[in-house]
Amino acid sequence: MTGILLFGSFAVLLILGVPICISLGLSSVVGLLASGFDLGMLPDTIYASVCKYALLAVPFFVLAGAIMEYAGISEKLIHFADTCVGHRKSGLITVVVITSCFFAAISGSGAAAVAALGGILIPAMVDAKYDRGMSSVLVSASGAIGIIIPPSIGYVVYASIVNVSVSDLFLAGIIPGILLGVSYIVVAVWLSRNNHEIIRHEPASGKERWDAFKDAFWGLLMPVIILGGIYGGIFTPTEAAAVAVIYGLIVGIFIYKKITMKNILTVLRSAAISSATVMYVVACASVFAWILTTSHVATDLSDAMMSISNNKIILLLLVNVVFLIAGCFLDGSSAYYIFLPVILPILQALDVDLVQAGVFITVNIAIGLITPPIGINLYVGAGIAGVTVSSLVKKVIPFVLGGIIVLLLLTFVPQLSVGILHLAG
Known part of the structure; x- marks a missing residue:
């Protein structure tokens, strides 16, 4: 009964258009009351989770x-990638995916x-x-790589x-x-195979590439410092x-000189809103997950x-x-908290490496970001392109299929993910 009320109230609230985080919180209160728990446990559970x-x-x-982002690194990454491969027939497609992978390693967020x-x-x-x-669709799909390429908030x-x-x-x-980036390049090239009007960029000279x-x-160095410091044992x-924040401020203020005292408050406000959203989801979803576990649902x-x-x-x-279906309706944090209590015992019974599971589950969420009806990245990309999401449904299917092929490989060939851990010792 508790499970029906918990998931039922959550589904009803989502249908009514209530934001996910609030839906999780309200349905958790319903679950607490249905299970006979004291509402005084709510703040304690939230505090323990965050x-x-x-x-x-x-x-x-x-x-x-x-x-x-405010330092202007996106334009610089795009220009550098364009000088390297922009002159090829599929050059701009490759530029999109390469730039997305680099920016993913900086932002850690798909929609961003x-x-x-x-x-x-x-x-x-x-x-x-x-x-x-x-x-x-290509930009939306490539942006989803942001939650897979480290550092990733989803992995945290x-x-x-x-x-x-x-x-x-990481x-x-x-x-x-x-692999996901390569699959998207292959799909986009295949979809553009009959387009003979594509304009190639002029090949860049060696000097232009060097200048780019x-x-x-300094932007490319950021993920190197983060990952190099972690795996070099310098910091956690x-x-x-x-360290990434301090490095970003140094680059943005003193090197690129795009961040000033006038816009630093804008940067902090933007980051505070995004962080608060994530942590609010974590707080509400953790109560939801706690009820699922303690009530034996x-x-x-x-x-x-x-x-x-x-x-x-x-x-x-x-x-x-x-998780593929969950990714269509929920953000990554909500999906983890809601479904991992159910899925984790199955993974443990099957003796699946939990690091490998974390990777292919996150890939599911990434594919969900471009899958209708509520693919967040798809909505962002459609808004920028000035098209409707409904007009993109047919165009997104090949990208979803390409992502699923990679997903199956990662699920049944663990060496593609955890193999690098063994090589690294």
Whole structure:
């Protein structure tokens, strides 16, 4: 009964258009009352969930991404990638994906990457005679790589729930992020194969490439410092997030000189709103997850899924289906807190590496960001391109299929994600 009231009230609130975080909070209150718990447990549960050292990295990474965005790093990354491959037939497609991967390693957020890069890349692709809808979908899909390529806020939240190493998740996410990017390049090139009007850029000279590299160097160095410091044992992922903020301020104020005292408050306000949104979702979703666990709803759902089949392949496919559908309606943090209490016992029973699981579950969420009806990235990209989301449905299907192929590889070939951990010792 508790499970029906919990999920039922949550679904009703979503249908009524109530924001996800508020829907989670209100349905959690319904669940507490239905389970006979004292409402006084609500603040204690919230406090326990958000006061985790690992989650301290979230506001720091959000602030670092905001600083680098206002510092103008997106334009510099795009220009550098364009000088390298922009003259090729599929050059601008490759520029979109490469730039998204680099910006993902700075911002750690899918929607932020689309918002920062879409305003430049979508008009550039349209001017080069690429289809406007395909251009919008490509930028939206590439921006989703932001939650897979480290540093990723999603990995931080997942690690805080499952109690695995954030550093391991960061390292394991590198190859999957690259694979997803390659799949999107292949799909976009295939969709554009019959477009003979595409305009290629003139090849850049060696000097132009060198100048573009020097201009983008400080932005490119940021993920190197973050990941190099973590895996060099210099600092923890949480400390790396703080270092990223300091480095971003130095670059934005003294090198690129785009951040001034006039706009520093704008940067801080933007980061504060984004961080507060994430942490509010974490707080409300953690109560939802706590009720699922303590009322044994999660155990009952896990047993029901396990009763469907004992076949590992079928159960892993079922896990992917659950998160693939969840990604269409929920943000990553909400999906983790709601469904991991149900899925975690299944993964443990199947002896699946939880780091590998964190990667392919996050890839599910990334695919969900471009999957209707509530693909956040798709809405952002459509708004920038000036088209309707409904007009993009057919165009997004090949990208979703390309992402699912990568997802299946990561699910059933663990070496593609955790193999790098063994190589790194």
